[in-house]
Amino acid sequence: MPTQSEIHVIIPINIFQQPEFTKLHELTKAGRYTTLLAFWVKLLFKAAELQHDGLLFVEPDKPLSIRAIARWNDFQHDERVPPLLQLLCTCKLIAPAANGQYRICHWERFFVAKDTAHGRPSRFYDPQKPPTAQPAPQPPVPLPANVTPLALQKYTPEQRAKLAASSHRILAYLQQQSGKAFTDTVATQVLLAALFEQKVTVKQIKRVIDWKCHDWYGGDYWKFVRPQTLFGPKFKQYLLEAPPPPHVQPAARLTKQQYLRDLYQLSCGDVNMVLLRAADEAVTVTKAEVEAIGHELGY
Structure with a gap:
């Protein structure tokens, strides 16, 4: 999945003259209107990043939490989110979707492009001459079944299958705790394999996830809540920093x-x-x- 810095949203030049934005402006004061616009734009870019016809989610089959939306907008307090969502829904800028998720309304107005040379996150188009829709990016080509990354060649096919299953469960837990979306890659499986070789348990990995999601939440280090950081060379340091579980006796x-x-x-x-x-x-x-x-x- 492309990162947000690689995603560009092409927006109709008269977007803010649409009835939805006129209604939003009427229902809010000037400062509040600016806040709501910034909030909606963050959701717009998240939907563009997810590339799912305007749908907003962390996991496709689970409800979208208020906490996740707060993190997307760098809010330190989750209670700021519900009134903003309610206003955007009232103005039909977003709408509730299935499974407790949300969707950007009128997604057909927007065009998403992956264009690293463009250098800006958004640009505008004339509604009379809409651009050609960009083809959806193709997923990376998987390795052939008979090719195994060097770091995993010492494992049997059965062991690699178990490693892949464990990696999937751990990433699902990381996504649930952080509100971020991650792709299960071979690189993540290699990191986890190295931890398992050191007799690290899944329970210990979850402790590090819990600890760093708490320790770094809302701060400059929040961007480092990701597999390559948490499961990398400093894992043991993070594990020792984590408070002991409640059942551990003094x-x-x-x-x-x-x-x-x-x-x-x-x-x-x-x-x-x-x-x-x-x-x-x-x-x-x-x-x-x-x-x-x-x-x-x-x-």
């Missing part, structure tokens, strides 16, 4: 052996990470003790 209530077992598994078998976390929690541990726990757990 270190003081555990035996030292159980504490080390839990910490070793949390650190995905990284001895240095175990030593650093133990030091942070004022627990005296030797490298030999940690290595013995790893041997006991089969790392």
Whole structure:
């Protein structure tokens, strides 16, 4: 799927003279009108990015959440969204669609193009001379069935099928938590395969997703909530930063052996990470003790 920076929406030059915008202007004050226009434009470009006849969604078969719409518009507070949606629906600029989603009204007015040389996100056309509709972009050509990326060649076909299924479920969870849309690529499967080789669990991956969606939400780092960042070289760092799950007992209530077992598994078998976390929690541990726990757990 092209990124928004590659998407260009061609808009009729008299768009803001249409009855819908006239009604919107009548129902709002000047400052509010500008806010609503900016909100609608963000939805317009999201629909163009999705390339689904004006439909707005995160997952095609699930309702569109207010939280997702807030994130598309860089809103820090979700409660700003419902009144804006209501006004746009009243003016018939957007409309409710199936499955709790929304659709841009009169999508036939707009033309979407992928044109990196153009340099601007939008341009206008004369309604008397509408441009030729752009063909829908073709999906990337998949690798032939008998060709496997080098990083995955050591796996059997059955193992690769399981990896692909796990990758799909993890990306679905990331989309649900972040409100963003991602494509399941071989590159993501390679990153996840590397984590699984380190005995990282799906539960730990979801903890990192939850933590970074919370930690980076609404800030400058929100753009880095994506597979290549979360599942990359800093994964273990993010995992150690994440607050412990509610069921984990404080270190003081555990035996030292159980504490080390839990910490070793949390650190995905990284001895240095175990030593650093133990030091942070004022627990005296030797490298030999940690290595013995790893041997006991089969790392």
